[in-house]
Amino acid sequence: MADMTVTDGGKTLRQGSAVKREAILGAARGLFLAEGFERTSVDAIAALAQVSKRTVYDYFGDKRALLLSVVEQALGTLMSVVDRAIADHLTEVQDLEASLIAFARSISETAIGSADYVALIRLVSNEAANLPELRAHNWAMVEPEVKVADRLAAFAEQGLLVVPDPRMAADHLTALTMTPSMTGATAGITTTNDETQRRIVAGVRAFIRAYEPRG
Amino acid sequence: MADMTVTDGGKTLRQGSAVKREAILGAARGLFLAEGFERTSVDAIAALAQVSKRTVYDYFGDKRALLLSVVEQALGTLMSVVDRAIADHLTEVQDLEASLIAFARSISETAIGSADYVALIRLVSNEAANLPELRAHNWAMVEPEVKVADRLAAFAEQGLLVVPDPRMAADHLTALTMTPSMTGATAGITTTNDETQRRIVAGVRAFIRAYEPRG
DNA sequence: GTGACACTACACCGTGCAGTGTAGTTAAGT
């Protein structure tokens, strides 16, 4: 034991290289999102990451901690993607419809690498019941909503929209644009890209009709 | 072997009483929805149903088949609930807003016994990846949407709404009213009833604003 | 060289759990 660092759990973890760490996280994320937590074996993760099972344990301690890391990372990138999309599309807006469409599109395209936004939510929802730590991090899932709500409030001040309850409006926007996978679409059955685009456009239009100022 | 009946799988199942069958299905449904499929042991189901584990297997063959039965049953009741709600609230409408609110409310209250509509969807989504039979039955989840779409089209004909794409509109209605549990709410953390009510009302109002005829 | 470290390969343990086999009990049908 030499280059070991102790973490809160009392486990001694290896320092390790960022590359391997990322490989493991990537493999775990892919499998967790596709197969679910329980059905994914650590052996499978190790194999996919081209790493010995022992290394996985040396890096992350146990399966729960690994899941936690995966979720934290995914949540982090998700939030930065949203930040970026807000900066790119929801500031200095002239054509509101076009901007909202671009916004929704850029999120649904980028998302979390190749992984699904909704798959992540499902994963967290499923495991949160059994992992208190996850439940704590769960609020983070809501933070993007808050930021969107802020933007909508700003649009309201500019007279572009009528938004009495920004949080609710933000929920409605995401509900209308991000739910292709809710009804109908199931794990593995990716909806076609065309379909996603159509839904985003229709969702944004409905949202604007619902929240635009009336004559 | 006497009163045995053969099923497609080649397994020989017991005839059994409807009461026991229902007890097992109920226990399994509760545990599957609350804990997920993998985390639920057949022993736990048997215990909760006050039945020997052997009986569970004699009735349903194996865990997969049991899950399938649970989902079929839940889907069945869900569909009948929707039918009922449509009949009760979406025919002979004078106050559209009130009717839609009553409709959404009656579904979210009744749902599937005490179980969650969304929990069922999550369950199916999660296991569909690994159970082809489930994926087949999955389309049934969409059928309520179709019926709602029909009603919306009817409203459009009456001049109450403007609905170019009924299926999309139905998706929007459910998205707006049924997503309390999507963002934020997680398994086990039941949103308060007040909150649910608020969301239903706000969702319906937004829907109507989005789809009402304009002057 | 000689450590120190990262890593693999592999054997290994414990356990939870799906599924089965079976003997014995109860109740009903005849």
Added chain:
DNA sequence: ACTTAACTACACTGCACGGTGTAGTGTCAC
């Protein structure tokens, strides 16, 4: 009384998988 079916209790198998221990290899630093 005899049979038959439903059911329980319980023991038991087999396996998958989480997690650990360890011996050995490559590699860099000094």
